[in-house]
Amino acid sequence: MTGRSGCGRREEDTVEADELLVLVAGGDQRAFETLYGLVSGPVYGLVRRVVRDPAQSEEVAQEVLLELWRSAARFDPARGSALSWILTLAHRRAVDRVRSARAAGEREEREARRAHHPAFDHVSEEVEAGLEREWVRRCLDRLTALQRQSVTLAYYDGYTYREVAERLSLPLGTVKTRMRDGLTRLRECLGGAA
Numbered sequence: 001m002t003g004r005s006g007c008g009r010r011e012e013d014t015v016e017a018d019e020l021l022v023l024v025a026g027g028d029q030r031a032f033e034t035l036y037g038l039v040s041g042p043v044y045g046l047v048r049r050v051v052r053d054p055a056q057s058e059e060v061a062q063e064v065l066l067e068l069w070r071s072a073a074r075f076d077p078a079r080g081s082a083l084s085w086i087l088t089l090a091h092r093r094a095v096d097r098v099r100s101a102r103a104a105g106e107r108e109e110r111e112a113r114r115a116h117h118p119a120f121d122h123v124s125e126e127v128e129a130g131l132e133r134e135w136v137r138r139c140l141d142r143l144t145a146l147q148r149q150s151v152t153l154a155y156y157d158g159y160t161y162r163e164v165a166e167r168l169s170l171p172l173g174t175v176k177t178r179m180r181d182g183l184t185r186l187r188e189c190l191g192g193a194a
Contacts, residue, residue, distance in 0.1 A: 021082040025072040032069055039083065040065060043090045050094035060097050064090045139189035147182030150175055 017038055023031035043064050048057040068086060075085050140148050153164045165175040 017082040017086070018077055021068075021072055021075050021085075022077070024069065025075060032072075035068070035082075036065055039068075039086050042083070042087060046087055046090045047094040050091065051097055056097060056101075057094075060093050061090070064093050067093070135190065136186075139186050142189055143182050143185055147178050147185065150178040151182045151186070154179060 017035060020031045020035040020038070024035055040061065044057060044061040047060045047064065048054065051057045051060055064086070067089060071089075075082060079085075140151070143151065149168065150164055153159045153167060154161065159167065161175055161179065162172060164179075165172045168175065
C-alpha cells in the first residue's frame with residue numbers, strides 16, 4: 001500500500017484533485033488519467049459500501065468516473081473540494097443503482113405473484129357455471145314440451161323464429177307465442193335473471 005493513507009497526504013490529494021479536475025474540465029486527458037488513479041479507490045470503496053455487490057460496484061464506479069470526464073466542467077471549486085464533489089457523484093449513482101435494483105425486484109415480485117395467482121379462480125368459476133347450467137335446466141324442465149322445444153331450438157341451436165316454425169311444422173305465430181310464454185316462465189323461474 002502506498003503512503004496515501006496518512007492525513008497529510010490526504011490533504012495533498014484533495015488539493016491535487018482540485019487542480020486536476022480543473023484541467024480535466026479543459027479536456028486534458030493526462031490530468032484525467034492522474035485524477036482517475038487518485039480517486040478510483042475512494043470512489044469504488046464508497047460505491048461498494050452502498051451497492052455491496054462487487055461486480056455492480058465496479059460497474060457503478062466506472063460509470064461515475066466516465067461521468068467525471070464528461071461533466072468535469074460543472075465542478076465549482078467555490079462550493080467545495082473536487083474529491084467531495086466526485087464522492088457525491090459516486091454516492092448518488094450508487095444510491096440510484098440500489099433504488100433501481102430494488103424497484104426491479106419489487107416489479108418482478110409483483111409479476112410473479114400475479115402470474116402465480118390468476119385474476120379469477122378457475123375452480124369456482126367452473127362450479128358457478130355448472131350451478132347456473134343446472135338452474136337453467138331445472139327451469140327449462142318446468143316448461144311445456146312445446147315451449148322447451150321452441151326455446152331450445154332458438155337459443156341453444158341458434159335458429160330464427162321462422163326456422164323453428166319450419167322445423168316443427170307450425171305456423172310462425174304459434175312459435176312466437178310459445179317462445180314468449182316460455183321465456184316469461186323462464187324469467188319467473190330464474191328470478192328475473194333471464
